[in-house]
Amino acid sequence: MSESQAIELDREDILAHKRHEFKLDSEVIYLDGNSLGAMPLVCAQRAREVIESQWGIDLISSWNKHHWIDLPTQVGEKIAPLLGAAPGQVICCDSISVNLFKLLSCAISMRPDRRIILSQKDNFPADLYIGQGLSELLGTDKCELQLVSESEVQNSITDEVAVVVLTHVNYKSGKLHDIQNISRLAHEQGALVIWDLAHSTGALPLEMDKCNVDFAVGCGYKYLNGGPGSPAFIYAATRHQHAIKQPLSGWMGHSQPFAFANQYEPASGVQQFLSGTPGILSMSVLDAALEVYKGVDLIQLREKSLSLGELFLKLVNDKKELSSLKLVSPEACTERGSQLAFSHPQAFEISQALIDQGVIVDFRSPDILRFGFAPLYVRHLDVFKAVEVLVEVVSDQIYLQEIYGNRQKVT
Amino acid sequence: MSESQAIELDREDILAHKRHEFKLDSEVIYLDGNSLGAMPLVCAQRAREVIESQWGIDLISSWNKHHWIDLPTQVGEKIAPLLGAAPGQVICCDSISVNLFKLLSCAISMRPDRRIILSQKDNFPADLYIGQGLSELLGTDKCELQLVSESEVQNSITDEVAVVVLTHVNYKSGKLHDIQNISRLAHEQGALVIWDLAHSTGALPLEMDKCNVDFAVGCGYKYLNGGPGSPAFIYAATRHQHAIKQPLSGWMGHSQPFAFANQYEPASGVQQFLSGTPGILSMSVLDAALEVYKGVDLIQLREKSLSLGELFLKLVNDKKELSSLKLVSPEACTERGSQLAFSHPQAFEISQALIDQGVIVDFRSPDILRFGFAPLYVRHLDVFKAVEVLVEVVSDQIYLQEIYGNRQKVT
Numbered sequence: 001m002s003e004s005q006a007i008e009l010d011r012e013d014i015l016a017h018k019r020h021e022f023k024l025d026s027e028v029i030y031l032d033g034n035s036l037g038a039m040p041l042v043c044a045q046r047a048r049e050v051i052e053s054q055w056g057i058d059l060i061s062s063w064n065k066h067h068w069i070d071l072p073t074q075v076g077e078k079i080a081p082l083l084g085a086a087p088g089q090v091i092c093c094d095s096i097s098v099n100l101f102k103l104l105s106c107a108i109s110m111r112p113d114r115r116i117i118l119s120q121k122d123n124f125p126a127d128l129y130i131g132q133g134l135s136e137l138l139g140t141d142k143c144e145l146q147l148v149s150e151s152e153v154q155n156s157i158t159d160e161v162a163v164v165v166l167t168h169v170n171y172k173s174g175k176l177h178d179i180q181n182i183s184r185l186a187h188e189q190g191a192l193v194i195w196d197l198a199h200s201t202g203a204l205p206l207e208m209d210k211c212n213v214d215f216a217v218g219c220g221y222k223y224l225n226g227g228p229g230s231p232a233f234i235y236a237a238t239r240h241q242h243a244i245k246q247p248l249s250g251w252m253g254h255s256q257p258f259a260f261a262n263q264y265e266p267a268s269g270v271q272q273f274l275s276g277t278p279g280i281l282s283m284s285v286l287d288a289a290l291e292v293y294k295g296v297d298l299i300q301l302r303e304k305s306l307s308l309g310e311l312f313l314k315l316v317n318d319k320k321e322l323s324s325l326k327l328v329s330p331e332a333c334t335e336r337g338s339q340l341a342f343s344h345p346q347a348f349e350i351s352q353a354l355i356d357q358g359v360i361v362d363f364r365s366p367d368i369l370r371f372g373f374a375p376l377y378v379r380h381l382d383v384f385k386a387v388e389v390l391v392e393v394v395s396d397q398i399y400l401q402e403i404y405g406n407r408q409k410v411t
Numbered sequence: 412m413s414e415s416q417a418i419e420l421d422r423e424d425i426l427a428h429k430r431h432e433f434k435l436d437s438e439v440i441y442l443d444g445n446s447l448g449a450m451p452l453v454c455a456q457r458a459r460e461v462i463e464s465q466w467g468i469d470l471i472s473s474w475n476k477h478h479w480i481d482l483p484t485q486v487g488e489k490i491a492p493l494l495g496a497a498p499g500q501v502i503c504c505d506s507i508s509v510n511l512f513k514l515l516s517c518a519i520s521m522r523p524d525r526r527i528i529l530s531q532k533d534n535f536p537a538d539l540y541i542g543q544g545l546s547e548l549l550g551t552d553k554c555e556l557q558l559v560s561e562s563e564v565q566n567s568i569t570d571e572v573a574v575v576v577l578t579h580v581n582y583k584s585g586k587l588h589d590i591q592n593i594s595r596l597a598h599e600q601g602a603l604v605i606w607d608l609a610h611s612t613g614a615l616p617l618e619m620d621k622c623n624v625d626f627a628v629g630c631g632y633k634y635l636n637g638g639p640g641s642p643a644f645i646y647a648a649t650r651h652q653h654a655i656k657q658p659l660s661g662w663m664g665h666s667q668p669f670a671f672a673n674q675y676e677p678a679s680g681v682q683q684f685l686s687g688t689p690g691i692l693s694m695s696v697l698d699a700a701l702e703v704y705k706g707v708d709l710i711q712l713r714e715k716s717l718s719l720g721e722l723f724l725k726l727v728n729d730k731k732e733l734s735s736l737k738l739v740s741p742e743a744c745t746e747r748g749s750q751l752a753f754s755h756p757q758a759f760e761i762s763q764a765l766i767d768q769g770v771i772v773d774f775r776s777p778d779i780l781r782f783g784f785a786p787l788y789v790r791h792l793d794v795f796k797a798v799e800v801l802v803e804v805v806s807d808q809i810y811l812q813e814i815y816g817n818r819q820k821v822t
Contacts, residue, residue, distance in 0.1 A: 023463070023467040023468070025468070028470075030470060032470070032471045035471050036466075036470060036471045038470065039462065039463075039466050039467040043462060044459075044462050044463050044467065047458055047459075047462050047692070048455075048458075048459070051450065051454060051455050051458050051638065051696070052434070052450075052455050055447075055450050055638055055639055056434040056450040056455065057434070057436075059439075059441060059443070059447060059449065059450075059771060060443045060446050060447045060771060060773065061766065061771070062639070063639075068639055068640075094505070094506075094509065094687070095505075095661065095686060095687025095688055096687055096688075097659060097661030097662070097686045097687035098505065098509055098659060098661070098686055098687055101658070101659055105548055109548075121673060125662055125665075125671050125672060125673060125675075126661050126662035126687065128673055128675070129660045129661060129662060129664075129665065129675035130659070130660060130661060132660060132674070132675045133657070133658040133659060133660035133675065134658060136656060136658065137516055137520075137548075137549070137658040138548070138549070147673070219688070221688070227462065227466055227691070227692050228466055228473070228474075228479060228688075228690075228691035228692065229479075229688045229689045229690040229691040229692070229693075229694070230690065230692075231690065232687070245547060246544070247512070247544040247545060247547065247548040248508060248509060248512055248541070248544060249508075249540045249541060249543060249544035250506065250508030250509070250537050250540060250541060251508070251536055251537035251540060253540075254536075254540065258776065259776055260536050260775065260776055261536060262532060262536060262539055262558070263543070264536075264539070264540035264543045264544065275506060275508045275509055276505070276506025276507055276508035276509055276537065276643070277506055277507075277630070277632070277639075277640045278640045279639075279640040279641065279642065279690050279693040280638070280639035280640040281458070281638050281639065281640070281641075281692050281693045281696060282640075282690040282692045282693045283640070285462070285692060355472065360470060360471060360472070362471065364671065365669065365670055365671055
């Protein structure tokens with residue numbers, strides 16, 4: 001595989017034009033869109049409009065005039081097709097952590113004779129912390145987080161489990177869960193499922209409705225490119241919307257927020273998951289970012305993502321200088337999300353050296369190098385060049401150790 | 412009182428120059444800063460910088476390079492002096508609703524032998540909804556919201572009350588609670604206090620530490636001018652920070668978020684109230700907005716606020732055409748926040764007509780007209796002109812009824 005072959009792959013890429021919708025210097029090799037998506041140009045325009053014109057000039061009237069009040073629903077409906085969700089089931093609000101708390105509370109109250117929240121030991125820790133927080137609040141007689149290894153998940157779904165909460169694409173390894181199968185197993189045992197789609201949404205096709213999923217959460221700042229700390233979303237299947245009561249019952253989730261009634265009465269649809277006043281600036285920017293997905297075929301998106309990942313893996317495998325990198329992700333591309341992870345004793349030092357040379361990747365403690373392939377803007381040529389730099393960096397042990405060995409490990 | 416006298420008051424106003432730091436057309440009479448603060452010019456600059464340069468160019472590295480990771484603490488410390496809070500007790504995060512849930516959960520667990528959350532019937536409804544949500548989640552044997560009228564609050568603080576949660580400045584009437592006295596009464600009964608400072612912060616001096624307050628919440632989008640849905644804050648007294656455990660235990664509240672440990676271990680300080688990834692765009696804009704308070708003497712700010720309110724009230728009282736407006740706020744200015752409320756059978760129609768004539772006020776169901784006097788940018792001349800327009804509007808009953816009588820009541 002030569003540089004010209006990589007360029008040829010880019011020439012054949014149906015989605016190649018999408019990169020021009022992002023603010024990305026031609027030289028930047030950005031393999032960290034799985035952590036923070038790059039900036040769609042339309043976001044800068046929208047932010048200026050919302051801040052300088054809507055807020056700055058139209059002030060309070062913008063809640064109606066510019067439909068701020070509708071933003072959580074509007075953004076939710078834009079995300080819905082990416083989830084394989086029919087309208088009326090997705091709403092944009094808060095963070096994944098806060099949203100997961102709402103959903104776990106609902107799930108526990110929907111299965112009053114059960115108390116187990118089942119999850120996976122290496123699930124994204126924040127999801128586990130929220131389960132622990134709810135368990136401490138309610139008491140372990142009402143709710144307990146049970147953690148099993150990935151291989152034990154399926155067998156651990158018993159009729160004592162109230163809810164299974166898993167991340168579709170593992171944040172470290174990139175390994176995919178089979179949403180359809182696990183959701184079915186859970187339902188067979190009378191349990192509910194909550195899927196964390198943080199590393200999936202906008203990276204591959206999803207089928208919430210078809211897979212009969214109960215609930216899901218996801219964030220706006222990874223593949224959806226909504227900006228740092230962009231608000232998150234909730235998917236709640238229509239069939240559950242009459243039966244739930246989420247505890248973070250703020251005024252925006254009230255059936256009539258501006259009646260200012262004393263008694264909370266939840267909105268009838270997915271709007272009942274709203275809590276406080278939505279962050280209009282951040283949410284408007286996410287709303288704009290989602291425009292980038294207009295006309296994108298998610299199957300083509302997935303093909304591009306896999307093509308990038310496969311090229312990276314092939315190049316790494318071909319270089320004997322990189323034999324010290326140990327693949328942590330599944331070998332089969334169909335079992336992975338849009339990222340590759342390798343372990344290496346000097347993973348941190350390597351990540352720092354790569355970043356200094358313009359190949360933006362990330363490090364996950366204790367020894368993981370993550371390479372993300374956001375299919376809307378990463379090029380095959382980026383992948384080719386990234387591996388070239390990786391070879392240089394890994395080969396020069398003295399440089400790695402001397403320059404980066406003492407750098408403090410931070411985010 | 413003549414127009415020239417109003418202009419003279421503005422000439423003598425020590426804070427008059429502050430208006431130039433806001434994007435406000437000279438003709439705009441904005442009496443709704445108690446609902447959404449006007450836009451400080453510095454916010455537009457900061458938003459451009461954060462979006463186009465920090466996110467757009469420096470991408471993921473900005474978490475460290477531009478100190479995004481420190482924003483919740485940094486913004487908290489900027490808010491602290493406005494609350495009369497020593498460092499280490501204020502953090503910026505989430506919405507008031509979500510933050511109140513965290514604090515109420517803490518308070519209930521800190522008083523395990525008590526179950527009453529005491530509040531006031533006409534408290535801001537969202538605060539009541541959150542109390543109801545927690546009560547439903549925990550069960551009324553663990554937690555129950557007890558609502559009393561404003562006059563009954565003090566006598567209702569018994570040794571059965573776990574926590575008193577009140578809004579310092581009532582959102583409708585503007586009536587002030589005596590934080591020091593009520594906090595003392597609560598402590599005498601072994602209860603905790605949570606103050607909602609939404610309508611106080613940045614409008615008058617506060618003394619959280621001196622009044623021995625336990626906890627407080629407030630928002631960034633009213634007098635702090637952080638923009639629509641700007642993030643909120645929590646004050647937690649240092650003395651409680653070792654004893655609490657809040658249930659929305661997201662990764663940002665972990666003592667070592669990037670260790671990705673399985674077990675939640677709260678950060679030692681007020682940082683333990685963080686939950687999910689902070690919304691960097693919105694929070695950066697609030698951070699910029701707070702620059703406006705640099706060098707502002709809060710006692711002078713309060714004097715200006717009272718001067719505006721007193722002028723408004725005197726002008727209204729002097730006009731016989733406005734005798735149909737009934738003051739809902741306390742007559743004594745020392746008992747009010749920075750707003751005045753009047754009831755009128757046609758309050759909605761009047762509010763719409765005022766807005767159409769460039770006097771921005773708001774309506775609160777069923778019959779309340781609210782006039783807010785944000786002391787950083789409202790002028791005495793604005794107050795004078797607003798009352799002139801109010802006289803015109805109220806006097807022309809046919810116009811009011813024909814044009815506005817059938818308009819739909821929205822926000």
